[in-house]
Amino acid sequence: MEPRNHTAVSEFLLLGLTDDPALQPLIFSLFLSMYLVTILGNLLIILAVSSDSRLHTPMYFFLCSLSINDISLSTTIIPKMLVNILREDQSISYMGCLSQVCFVIVFVGMENCLLAVMAYDRYVAICHPLRYTVLMNPCLCVLLVLVSFSISTVDALMHSLMVLRLSFCSDLEMPHFFCELAQVIKLSCSDHFIDNILIYVVACLFGGVPVSGIIFSYVHIVSSVLRMPSAEGKHKAFSTCGSHLSVVSLFYGSGLGVYISSAVTDSPRKTAVASVMYTLVPQMLNPFIYSLRNRDMEEALRKFL
Template sequence: MDPTNQTAVSEFLLLGLTEDPALQSLIFSLFLFMCLVTILGNLLIILVIYSDSHIHTPMYFFLCNLSFNDICISMTTIPKMLLNILTGDQSITYTGCLTQVAFVMISSYWENFLLAVMAYDRYVAICHPLRYTVIMKPCFLILLVLVSLFVSIVDALLHTLLLLRLSFCRDPEIPQFFCEFAQVIKLSCSDTFTDNLIILIAVCVFAGVPLSGIIFSYIHIVSSVLRMPSSGGKQKAFSTCGSHLSVVCLFCGTGARVYISSAVTDASKKTAVASVMYSVVPQILNPFIYSLRNRDMKGALRNLMDSIASV
């Protein structure tokens, strides 16, 4: 295949969640609300952690990065959707679409890696508590985050370069509210066998390895907790891990469902709705999950509110 780009289109059309004009205003209001709640909720998580020195621990350092990434995911997908509804123009430029693909993939893979390192943090804290401070040093925490981000960027660039090699000469309609890689590649009129093979390998490595790490960590965590003699210790350990495990199930479960359904079915509208479940819903729920299920976060939030009220 000629490696140069031979695309015959200059823009794609984002069909969104529905083509019913009567529902556009409702969808606009709903997604605007979810975007604002996601941004404000995750900013509040970052502010609370920053303002309370008692929770300047590895777990909350990773949570800050997760909240920042959740904001990035929402800002990558939702504003363009809102603009399209507001203007009545469903188009997105070829460059804009590929840029969106890259940033969505960076954020998605980074979220996956962050969830994995958070699981590792819980594993060390529960299974090796005496070595926790020795292992989870500040420089090691920063290294984990930076390596995760670097690998996510490299993988996203790989996928984007694969798209640049393809020709798009079909009707450039994407049955999504954002440029999702799996849907964009279906529009190509080039031979995509090599691309799909590389993508499959990349997904198995860059998504499968972190997920395997999460499963490995929680198998050992559950085994250690069950051996604890104190029921109070068991409850505290499960409470600490409960928030993180909820987020893992929500993000990884819905994301896997979307990509599996994209591969085995052409029910594009169902896939579009399912994409909301991994690109919007986890990001809006994360602040509530971590603030309502976590005693330290509730205490830090209460202290922040009290300090603001006393000013």
């Protein structure tokens, strides 16, 4: 099969989660519901925090940043999928696909960094409570979010520029519901050894550093909590970390599940179904986790509603 240069590629075909036309209305309803719940839940978190002055603290600032990121990630993926199902058209333009790859990497990377930043915030609050307001000042909080966004953007641009240099064959069908970097690279006819190496190196670097930071923070948190004489103090300290730990477990657990499923199965469709677990489900459940496990957030939501 003769390769053709990427400049001649006009569109890719997103085959979605299934070929069965009878299941398309069910998939449309399911993903539309997930999208609406994600948007509504995260907007409520943002509005509740904004309207309650008691929640104008670093922890809730990072939570709002996470909610904005979750809305952005879901909006990058789901609307295009819904439009394709409605129009019965599986195509996505070359530039549209490349843009989707870039934005997905930005927002997934941003979520990864924000979870590490939130772990550091809890570490300072529990291990250094008397210096918390000094260490976690507003300037530092904004800087941490901006640095997280900058790192994620550089990572996304690097991968996108690597994809730009690839050539593609005439077979441009992607067994996925959005343009995922690994799937786009698989369609290339040119040598993509360097691209694959770059993916693994960056994944180890940008995945390993935040995870190491989270583990470091919680080792010190657990050590500090166990030294507390009061049982009430221990309970309060663990309760402030419970929501974050749940979100961390959901995000990294689902990501690990996708990696394992892609390694043990040869079916790209099963991998696509597994991808729903780290690109859409955590973003939908995060508002519920934080609102149901946090008394201050419950009161703020009740007051706002």
